[in-house]
Amino acid sequence: MRILQTSANTYTSMPIVHRALLVSLTIITVGLAFFDPNEKGRYDFMDGLEVFLSSSDNPSFVLSPDSEFYDVLPYPAESEGGSPPITDFGKYEHIIQSGDTLSSVLNQYGVDLSDISKLTKNNKILSNMGIGQTLSWELDDNGGLKLLKWSVSKRETRTYELVGNQFEEVKDIIQGEWVEKTLQGEIQGSLSEAAKSIGLTKKEIAQMNRALSWQFNLKSLKKGDKLVAVVSRELIDGDLEQSQLLGVRINTDGKDYYALQAENGNFYDIKGYAPSQGFLRTPMSKSFKVSSHFNPRRLNPVTKRIAPHNGVDYAMPIGTPILAVGDGVVTHAKREGAAGNYIAIKHNGQYTTRYMHLKSLHVKPGQKVKRGQKIGLSGNTGRSTGPHLHYEIWINGKAVNPLKANLPRTESMSSSDKKAFENYVAPVKDKLIF
Ligand SMILES: [Zn+2]
Numbered sequence: 001m002r003i004l005q006t007s008a009n010t011y012t013s014m015p016i017v018h019r020a021l022l023v024s025l026t027i028i029t030v031g032l033a034f035f036d037p038n039e040k041g042r043y044d045f046m047d048g049l050e051v052f053l054s055s056s057d058n059p060s061f062v063l064s065p066d067s068e069f070y071d072v073l074p075y076p077a078e079s080e081g082g083s084p085p086i087t088d089f090g091k092y093e094h095i096i097q098s099g100d101t102l103s104s105v106l107n108q109y110g111v112d113l114s115d116i117s118k119l120t121k122n123n124k125i126l127s128n129m130g131i132g133q134t135l136s137w138e139l140d141d142n143g144g145l146k147l148l149k150w151s152v153s154k155r156e157t158r159t160y161e162l163v164g165n166q167f168e169e170v171k172d173i174i175q176g177e178w179v180e181k182t183l184q185g186e187i188q189g190s191l192s193e194a195a196k197s198i199g200l201t202k203k204e205i206a207q208m209n210r211a212l213s214w215q216f217n218l219k220s221l222k223k224g225d226k227l228v229a230v231v232s233r234e235l236i237d238g239d240l241e242q243s244q245l246l247g248v249r250i251n252t253d254g255k256d257y258y259a260l261q262a263e264n265g266n267f268y269d270i271k272g273y274a275p276s277q278g279f280l281r282t283p284m285s286k287s288f289k290v291s292s293h294f295n296p297r298r299l300n301p302v303t304k305r306i307a308p309h310n311g312v313d314y315a316m317p318i319g320t321p322i323l324a325v326g327d328g329v330v331t332h333a334k335r336e337g338a339a340g341n342y343i344a345i346k347h348n349g350q351y352t353t354r355y356m357h358l359k360s361l362h363v364k365p366g367q368k369v370k371r372g373q374k375i376g377l378s379g380n381t382g383r384s385t386g387p388h389l390h391y392e393i394w395i396n397g398k399a400v401n402p403l404k405a406n407l408p409r410t411e412s413m414s415s416s417d418k419k420a421f422e423n424y425v426a427p428v429k430d431k432l433i434f
Contacts, residue, residue: 091136092138092139093135093136094109094134095133095135096129096133096134096135097131098131100129101129102116102119102120102126102127103116106135106137106145106148110143111145112143112144115145118145118167119145119148119160119167122169123167123169125169133153134150134151135148135149135150135151136149136151137149144162145162146162147159147160147161147162148160154174154236154237155174155176155236155241156171156172156173156174157171157172158171158172176234176237176241177234177235177236178234178235179232179234179235180230180233180246180431181230181232182431182432183198183231184198184226184227184228185198185226186224186227187221187223187252190219190221191212191218191221192209194227195208195229198227198229200229200231200245201231201243203245204229204231204243204244207267208245208259210267211248211259212248212250212257215259216252219287221252222252225250225253226250226251226252227249227251228248228249228433229245229247229248229249229432230247230248230431231243231244231246232244232246246260246261246428247261247425247428249432256270257269258429260425260428260429261425261428262424262425263421263424268425270429272418278326279325279326279347279371279407280371280372281325281407282314282325282402283322283323283325283353283391284314284316284320284321288314288320289315290312290313291313291314291315291386292312292313292388293313293401294309294399294401294404295309296308301385302385310392310399311354311390311392311402312390312402313388313390313391314388314389316378316387316388317378317387318359318377318378319377320378321378322355322374322376322378322389323371323372323373323374323375324369324370324371324373325371325393326347326351326353327347327368327369327370327371328346328347328351328368329346329367329368329369330345330363330364330366330368330375331345331346331352331365332344332354332365333361333363333364333365333367333376334361334365335381336382337383338383339354339356339390340356340357340381340382341356341357341360341361341379342355342357343355343361343363345369350395350396351393351394352394353391354391354392355375355376355389355390356382356389356391356392357378357379357381357382357389357390358377358389359377359378359379360376360379361375362374362375362376363376
């Protein structure tokens with residue numbers, strides 16, 4: 001009783017990460033791990049231990065050289081700074097290896113098959129055990145299984161306890177310690193390479209690229225351009241468990257571009273616009289050469305007449321996937337004269353986009369589409385001198401240059417939302433300095 005009290009007192013004064021780790025450990029482990037030589041409780045505990053270990057004539061305490069559990073409890077000195085896999089009499093531990101099944105593991109330590117089937121009956125998930133995970137379990141005085149712990153990961157432990165005649169599952173998710181880091185560097189090759197070299201994870205790089213790509217052409221970055229990012233990482237026992245990009249700033253050509261994560265998890269630029277609501281820069285996922293620019297007074301190469309070229313032409317192989325540049329509703333999807341197979345999408349009232357000379361149409365008039373959705377394949381239909389996509393953006397009934405258009409962002413935030421956003425991102429913004 002006294003030991004538990006001592007442990008509980010120590011527990012509240014431990015750093016978060018330590019405390020978190022201990023949650024899933026057994027009572028015995030807790031007792032040892034919190035061992036403090038200055039605590040009086042130690043002596044009570046040691047006495048109990050000595051008595052326990054000296055009962056070597058206990059017939060059911062079976063050991064084998066290969067067993068995963070310790071034959072004796074380690075002395076407190078050895079347990080300092082770590083939590084060795086301690087097993088007590090009646091407690092067992094096993095690390096899952098290739099070929100192991102729950103019943104083969106338990107059965108080899110003498111657990112009765114009827115207990116195993118009782119356990120698995122309501123807990124089919126146990127068949128998902130993976131190599132390297134740890135199982136520990138306890139037997140009652142009659143050798144019956146009373147409790148099994150499955151350490152799924154450092155983060156997750158599932159405990160199955162015999163209640164009445166069945167095993168009930170309790171899931172424990174451990175919160176690790178979140179650590180904030182500021183990482184910075186210079187562009188040498190691509191932005192992704194620079195991000196990787198300063199230590200951003202794959203996921204963080206993808207978040208960064210998505211959040212910034214609508215603001216400027218990522219490929220236009222030059223050697224020596226600067227990059228700084230703030231990330232938050234969850235560490236459990238010193239290992240990276242998960243990570244999050246909180247903000248990033250790029251400096252190129254004397255300009256700064258930011259992507260800041262707001263409380264809702266979305267990224268916004270410094271003014272609080274949400275890139276995710278904006279348009280894709282091009283209706284393709286790859287970049288292609290512009291074969292003809294937007295030009296209100298162009299000499300048409302086919303008709304030889306001066307006529308406006310209301311869009312931009314991208315040369316591309318027939319069959320290239322064409323994407324809706326923003327959310328909207330399809331107003332046209334049909335074959336029509338010079339346009340060939342074409343699609344028109346109306347976005348949020350002001351904006352319409354049009355896609356011409358397609359090989360095939362994958363949407364129908366009236367259909368709602370999402371930004372980035374494949375709407376068709378490029379082709380060479382209608383009045384066209386070679387495989388290309390003719391792409392138009394219309395704002396309030398007027399064609400604009402798609403390469404220069406002010407692409408739609410999100411609706412402006414209300415002033416109170418903007419204030420909240422600014423307050424939320426301020427601490428991160430303050431760290432994004434070169
Ligand atoms: Zn064209």
